[in-house]
Amino acid sequence: MTDVRVLSGKRVTLGVTGSIAAYKGVALASALHQAGAVVDVAMTLDAQRFVQPLSFQAITHRPVFADLWAPGMETDIAHVTLGRESELIVVAPATANMLAKLAHGLADDPVSVTALAARCPLVVAPAMDAGMFTHPATAANIATLRQRGVIVVDPEEGHLASGLTGLGRLASPETIVDRIRAALGAGGDLAGRRVLVTAGGTQEAIDPVRYITNHSSGRMGYAIAEAARDRGASVVLVTTPTSLRIPGGVACVAVRTALQMLDAITSQYARLDVLIMSAAVADFRVESEARHKIKRGETGLELRLVPNPDLLATTAELSVDSRPVRVGFAAETRDLLEQATQKLARKSLDLIVANDVGGDVFGSDSNEVTLLWAGGRHAALPRMLKTEVAEKVLDAVSGLLPRV
Numbered sequence: 001m002t003d004v005r006v007l008s009g010k011r012v013t014l015g016v017t018g019s020i021a022a023y024k025g026v027a028l029a030s031a032l033h034q035a036g037a038v039v040d041v042a043m044t045l046d047a048q049r050f051v052q053p054l055s056f057q058a059i060t061h062r063p064v065f066a067d068l069w070a071p072g073m074e075t076d077i078a079h080v081t082l083g084r085e086s087e088l089i090v091v092a093p094a095t096a097n098m099l100a101k102l103a104h105g106l107a108d109d110p111v112s113v114t115a116l117a118a119r120c121p122l123v124v125a126p127a128m129d130a131g132m133f134t135h136p137a138t139a140a141n142i143a144t145l146r147q148r149g150v151i152v153v154d155p156e157e158g159h160l161a162s163g164l165t166g167l168g169r170l171a172s173p174e175t176i177v178d179r180i181r182a183a184l185g186a187g188g189d190l191a192g193r194r195v196l197v198t199a200g201g202t203q204e205a206i207d208p209v210r211y212i213t214n215h216s217s218g219r220m221g222y223a224i225a226e227a228a229r230d231r232g233a234s235v236v237l238v239t240t241p242t243s244l245r246i247p248g249g250v251a252c253v254a255v256r257t258a259l260q261m262l263d264a265i266t267s268q269y270a271r272l273d274v275l276i277m278s279a280a281v282a283d284f285r286v287e288s289e290a291r292h293k294i295k296r297g298e299t300g301l302e303l304r305l306v307p308n309p310d311l312l313a314t315t316a317e318l319s320v321d322s323r324p325v326r327v328g329f330a331a332e333t334r335d336l337l338e339q340a341t342q343k344l345a346r347k348s349l350d351l352i353v354a355n356d357v358g359g360d361v362f363g364s365d366s367n368e369v370t371l372l373w374a375g376g377r378h379a380a381l382p383r384m385l386k387t388e389v390a391e392k393v394l395d396a397v398s399g400l401l402p403r404v
């Protein structure tokens with residue numbers, strides 16, 4: 001189990017309704033439970049035709065609220081207690097029938113009655129046949145729910161149980177969890193702040209099919225972007241191509257080269273509260289990219305490399321009304337702290353994350369870093385997951401932001 005800070009210990013109620021996609025609710029319950037949430041499941045009767053409550057019970061280790069009229073009501077009215085104790089309710093999959101009930105305040109099953117009794121954020125993830133989803137009645141119900149502040153996770157286009165292809169397939173568990181995390185973190189310590197994070201290794205083209213790059217996986221930057229979103233920030237992720245999933249609720253700007261990355265940062269810089277440069281930016285690029293694929297020859301190939309601009313130094317010179325908190329990373333294979341201290345001063349940073357890349361850091365889930373602040377303070381952190389390093393970096397950033 002890997003706890004996600006914003007979900008850890010949170011009371012999340014999952015409402016499951018009578019869609020063919022009810023089985024996917026099991027994967028969602030599992031993802032939430034594994035992220036540290038305390039998950040209660042409420043099911044409609046028709047949901048139980050598709051999946052047994054036992055599946056959810058075994059995964060969440062908690063009883064399932066499957067019967068409005070179960071014995072015990074005299075001492076504890078389940079839907080009232082569950083509604084009051086829930087910090088977030090997510091209905092996934094949500095049938096057309098359930099959307100109608102929620103829009104109109106009907107309350108005659110464990111899911112709708114709990115939602116009506118609760119005052120916490122409500123997330124619904126519709127799943128149904130495309131005809132049902134696009135019907136004006138369903139569209140009107142969804143519009144009513146949105147207007148009331150309900151978070152609607154749009155279904156995806158794809159193969160449907162009917163055999164047809166269309167809009168109506170339940171969003172993936174990852175997408176739904178992203179929306180839940182963002183909703184729970186909305187009032188966090190970075191609420192209202194605009195954070196730009198760079199991630200990945202830049203790609204400097206040699207010819208149309210080849211490029212020079214480095215071992216950066218992008219994991220650290222993606223973890224920071226997700227954690228900042230979970231703390232209420234509005235996040236822009238400037239990323240090179242990676243194998244990672246773009247986190248939901250984050251504005252993504254796709255780039256390849258160092259020059260493109262610089263453009264992306266420059267265009268946002270004046271609006272930023274925080275700039276976190278975790279990408280591995282190439283120091284050099286090929287002087288002139290060949291227009292056509294370079295052919296194999298008998299002789300060797302010489303490439304002339306020219307220096308790329310220093311992104312941090314260049315942005316430090318941009319004139320802005322209020323300068324963002326600036327965070328850099330120093331990936332070194334020797335003299336780590338000395339190199340990082342010099343970089344901190346040279347690039348006008350507020351914080352630098354020093355990172356010994358002599359070992360197996362690239363592509364790994366964990367990292368061992370030292371945080372160095374301008375002014376000389378530093379903190380050596382033990383080896384921890386990159387998701388945990390991300391939280392530590394943001395704790396430090398939060399402490400550096402001017403109070404509003």
Ligand SMILES: Cc1cc2nc3c(=O)[nH]c(=O)nc-3n(C[C@H](O)[C@H](O)[C@H](O)COP(=O)(O)O)c2cc1C
Nearest residue numbers: 017018019020021044046047095096097098127128
């Ligand atoms: C095999 C089968 C699959 C169904 N799949 C869906 C579905 O994906 N989405 C939906 O809105 N209704 C679906 N229905 C219809 C609902 O089950 C029906 O409207 C039911 O009354 C919903 O009850 P509930 O909202 O209380 O769970 C399906 C029905 C059957 C028989």
